[in-house]
Amino acid sequence: xxxxxxxxxxxxxxxxxxxxxxxxxxxxxxxxxxxxxxxxxxxxxxxxxxxxxxxxxxxxxxxxxxxxxxxxxxxxxxxxxxxxxxxxxxxxxxxxxxxxxxxxxxxxxxxxxxxxxxxxxxxxxxxxxxxxxxxxxxxxxxxxxxxxxxxxxxxxxxxxxxxxxxxxxxxxxxxxxxxxxxxxxxxxxxxxxxxxxxxxxxxxxxxxxxxxxxxxxxxxxxxxxxxxxxxxxxxxxxxxxxxxxxxxxxxxxxxxxxxxxxxxxxxxxxxxxxxxxxxxxxxxxxxxxxxxxxxxxxxxxxxxxxxxxxxxxxxxxxxxxxxxxxxxxxxxxxxxxxxxxxxxxxxxxxxxxxxxxxxxxxxxxxxxxxxxxxxxxxxxxxxxxxxxxxxxxxxxxxxxxxxxxxxxxxxxxxxx
Amino acid sequence: xxxxxxxxxxxxxxxxxxxxxxxxxxxxxxxxxxxxxxxxxxxxxxxxxxxxxxxxxxxxxxxxxxxxxxxxxxxxxxxxxxxxxxxxxxxxxxxxxxxxxxxxxxxxxxxxxxxxxxxxxxxxxxxxxxxxxxxxxxxxxxxxxxxxxxxxxxxxxxxxxxxxxxxxxxxxxxxxxxxxxxxxxxxxxxxxxxxxxxxxxxxxxxxxxxxxxxxxxxxxxxxxxxxxxxxxxxxxxxxxxxxxxxxxxxxxxxxxxxxxxxxxxxxxxxxxxxxxxxxxxxxxxxxxxxxxxxxxxxxxxxxxxxxxxxxxxxxxxxxxxxxxxxxxxxxxxxxxxxxxxxxxxxxxxxxxxxxxxxxxxxxxxxxxxxxxxxxxxxxxxxxxxxxxxxxxxxxxxxxxxxxxxxxxxxxxxxxx
Numbered sequence: 119x120x121x122x123x124x125x126x127x128x129x130x131x132x133x134x135x136x137x138x139x140x141x142x143x144x145x146x147x148x149x150x151x152x153x154x155x156x157x158x159x160x161x162x163x164x165x166x167x168x169x170x171x172x173x174x175x176x177x178x179x180x181x182x183x184x185x186x187x188x189x190x191x192x193x194x195x196x197x198x199x200x201x202x203x204x205x206x207x208x209x210x211x212x213x214x215x216x217x218x219x220x221x222x223x224x225x226x227x228x229x230x231x232x233x234x235x236x237x238x239x240x241x242x243x244x245x246x247x248x249x250x251x252x253x254x255x256x257x258x259x260x261x262x263x264x265x266x267x268x269x270x271x272x273x274x275x276x277x278x279x280x281x282x283x284x285x286x287x288x289x290x291x292x293x294x295x296x297x298x299x300x301x302x303x304x305x306x307x308x309x310x311x312x313x314x315x316x317x318x319x320x321x322x323x324x325x326x327x328x329x330x331x332x333x334x335x336x337x338x339x340x341x342x343x344x345x346x347x348x349x350x351x352x353x354x355x356x357x358x359x360x361x362x363x364x365x366x367x368x369x370x371x372x373x374x375x376x377x378x379x380x381x382x383x384x385x386x387x388x389x390x391x392x393x394x395x396x397x398x399x400x401x402x403x404x405x406x407x408x409x410x411x412x413x414x415x416x417x418x419x420x421x422x423x424x425x426x427x428x429x430x431x432x433x434x435x436x437x438x439x440x441x442x443x444x445x446x447x448x449x450x451x452x453x454x455x456x457x458x459x460x461x462x463x464x465x466x467x468x469x470x471x472x473x474x475x476x477x478x479x480x481x482x483x484x485x486x487x488x489x490x491x492x493x494x495x496x497x498x499x500x501x502x503x504x505x506x507x508x509x510x511x512x513x514x515x516x517x518x519x520x521x522x523x524x525x526x527x528x529x530x531x532x533x534x
Numbered sequence: 535x536x537x538x539x540x541x542x543x544x545x546x547x548x549x550x551x552x553x554x555x556x557x558x559x560x561x562x563x564x565x566x567x568x569x570x571x572x573x574x575x576x577x578x579x580x581x582x583x584x585x586x587x588x589x590x591x592x593x594x595x596x597x598x599x600x601x602x603x604x605x606x607x608x609x610x611x612x613x614x615x616x617x618x619x620x621x622x623x624x625x626x627x628x629x630x631x632x633x634x635x636x637x638x639x640x641x642x643x644x645x646x647x648x649x650x651x652x653x654x655x656x657x658x659x660x661x662x663x664x665x666x667x668x669x670x671x672x673x674x675x676x677x678x679x680x681x682x683x684x685x686x687x688x689x690x691x692x693x694x695x696x697x698x699x700x701x702x703x704x705x706x707x708x709x710x711x712x713x714x715x716x717x718x719x720x721x722x723x724x725x726x727x728x729x730x731x732x733x734x735x736x737x738x739x740x741x742x743x744x745x746x747x748x749x750x751x752x753x754x755x756x757x758x759x760x761x762x763x764x765x766x767x768x769x770x771x772x773x774x775x776x777x778x779x780x781x782x783x784x785x786x787x788x789x790x791x792x793x794x795x796x797x798x799x800x801x802x803x804x805x806x807x808x809x810x811x812x813x814x815x816x817x818x819x820x821x822x823x824x825x826x827x828x829x830x831x832x833x834x835x836x837x838x839x840x841x842x843x844x845x846x847x848x849x850x851x852x853x854x855x856x857x858x859x860x861x862x863x864x865x866x867x868x869x870x871x872x873x874x875x876x877x878x879x880x881x882x883x884x885x886x887x888x889x890x891x892x893x894x895x896x897x898x899x900x901x902x903x904x905x906x907x908x909x910x911x912x913x914x915x916x917x918x919x920x921x922x923x924x925x926x927x928x929x930x931x932x933x934x935x936x937x938x939x940x941x942x943x944x945x946x947x948x949x950x
Contacts, residue, residue, distance in 0.1 A: 139890070335748065337922070337925075361946065475555055481942070484943070484947075495942070507649050512939060523894065524929070527901075528899060533905060
């Protein structure tokens with residue numbers, strides 16, 4: 119264990135004790151101050167960012183990765199806007215979520231408190247440094263951030279701004295720390311700090327997330343992949359089904375909440391699939407279907423077993439005709455990733471049953487899968503989407519960076 | 535990886551899908567049926583239990599461990615009573631905990647669902663097999679239990695009863711499985727089943743818990759130790775303070791929610807400590823204190839640094855005089871285990887500040903630390919006390935064996 123990482127952990131723990139006591143206005147002031155500094159110190163930030171981009175270009179990074187790395191004026195303005203939005207949200211800390219009275223008169227309740235120290239390991243986007251730190255500060259936590267090596271200079275610069283704003287508000291600067299080394303052993307050391315880091319949140323590709331999950335000694339909030347389904351029931355408004363499918367697949371195919379498999383009830387397949395298939399063809403979507411789908415859609419390719427598991431993140435869609443809704447739910451249970459599933463139906467009982475029986479982080483009736491997102495669902499900012507069930511399941515906002523303790527108000531109660 | 539453990543995981547996952555759909559009355563019938571069978575099949579259970587006790591005696595187990603192992607008539611009756619109590623509790627599954635409407639008309643909510651598959655690794659008490667299984671069934675989960683080798687025959691017998699009751703109610707018998715081997719490698723294999731076990735709950739000594747925390751690939755809900763503090767403020771009802779201290783230390787000293795350190799404000803120490811010290815002496819409590827405590831209590835031994843960290847689980851108490859409440863809170867933060875802390879005060883502001891700033895799983899005002907227990911706080915049965923903050927912090931009841939998914943009710947909403 120490197121001394122540097124260990125001492126970051128200790129400083130974070132000490133800072134967390136102070137952050138837990140920080141008042142709402144103090145925390146919000148930090149966020150507003152960072153928002154202002156992002157614009158005032160734009161030149162400094164962008165010259166750090168230029169260094170990263172030069173190195174990335176020299177290493178031949180793809181255009182997409184360079185884009186994610188770039189802190190343009192627009193990106194900085196969006197970061198500043200996001201910070202001000204988080205500042206406007208209510209402070210979750212201190213909320214009494216429930217309270218009840220015991221037969222002996224003891225009043226027992228649950229009070230919301232910070233998690234403590236949050237660790238975040240992420241890949242190229244430097245804006246995550248600010249977005250994630252903001253949510254952690256709002257929830258009264260300390261945070262240790264370890265960004266991708268490509269964004270090293272940008273992240274160091276943003277960290278200095280965050281720490282300066284914390285210091286100006288009288289809060290400990292060590293509430294936000296960015297790991298100052300880019301080698302992978304530093305990640306391994308972080309993952310052993312279970313005494314000092316209460317939860318680890320990896321954000322990035324599946325390889326990174328599996329690495330973190332395998333080596334972390336602390337709990338991990340993680341999101342592997344989104345194999346999202348839309349089920350078209352036999353009792354259906356055709357036009358609504360058509361629009362929802364198009365939106366779920368085509369509006370932004372490269373993201374985790376895009377539809378990857380379409381399931382269609384056999385009683386409606388002959389009416390629905392030929393029209394829908396043609397619309398998909400015009401939108402450039404490649405279809406891979408079961409035998410019955412292929413009978414109805416001429417250009418549909420045959421689907422293999424792997425297609426049912428696939429997260430394409432592209433203009434490709436698996437299609438299957440099912441005999442019953444139960445068969446659709448079984449398909450989702452077998453092949454799905456517990457991310458996002460939607461039913462399109464006009465039938466009350468089917469809607470209820472689907473809502474109850476499908477165990478994904480978001481289950482929708484008559485709406486696009488693309489709504490599985492913290493902003494879209496009304497949580498404000500989002501620190502990731504959890505597809506594991508412990509602590510948080512689905513999009514994680516400020517509240518998911520807190521926990522609750524029990525409180526008990528007595529007047530001398532003793533255990534007998 | 536042993537095939538046997540892997541296939542238990544797969545069967546548990548399949549059973550969990552069925553359990554998630556089970557109706558409240560069906561689940562409650564299983565619990566009532568097990569309660570009846572515990573009494574009807576007493577002879578079979580006790581003859582299995584006799585085998586375990588014989589072997590344990592031959593291996594020279596301590597009297598205390600033999601006691602924990604023994605399924606006496608009284609223990610069986612208590613287990614049956616506990617099952618009926620859990621059956622009477624409301625079903626947590628399907629509860630909509632919140633619901634709100636988005637500007638586009640999408641109604642978004644959170645619905646309570648089972649965790650999935652729970653793993654429990656425990657030591658000698660065979661009644662845990664039934665108590666833990668009951669809570670898991672009530673919450674719609676499947677469970678894999680791995681009890682101590684001393685209770686092997688008892689656990690196998692209780693497992694048969696649980697499986698029989700599940701089968702009679704039309705639920706999958708594999709919803710409760712007991713690992714049928716006593717070697718330690720089976721535990722290691724279980725801890726690698728992150729695909730099939732959603733959460734691991736170890737119950738037992740610190741060594742077991744550390745082993746599980748280090749090797750588990752899935753999240754672990756754990757409880758290391760309880761170094762519980764009572765702080766006596768300067769504004770205090772002496773008689774109440776006296777009774778709470780006596781109850782917290784003496785009523786049952788061998789448990790995790792007993793007081794281990796007493797902190798006394800200096801303005802009240804000269805009045806409080808001599809009387810309290812004498813009462814503790816009469817109750818057989820050994821005191822180990824700071825210099826100022828020793829001036830006030832003649833028989834008080836000197837405390838070393840280790841005493842402030844100690845979980846004695848015995849009639850020993852560390853005592854320290856503090857200059858301010860802040861010093862008391864700092865002491866708790868430095869040496870405590872985030873389990874249970876109490877303040878005794880008549881002062882409103884002090885009570886509020888202590889409640890806000892002490893970050894333990896239960897913080898009490900004017901009541902004994904001994905109340906940190908699922909039954910005492912009104913959660914019904916308890917599956918353990920979590921001192922880590924993720925997912926659950928404090929006593930865990932049925933609700934802590936569930937999670938929430940998002941649901942969204944639309945009428946054609948698309949993402950724009």
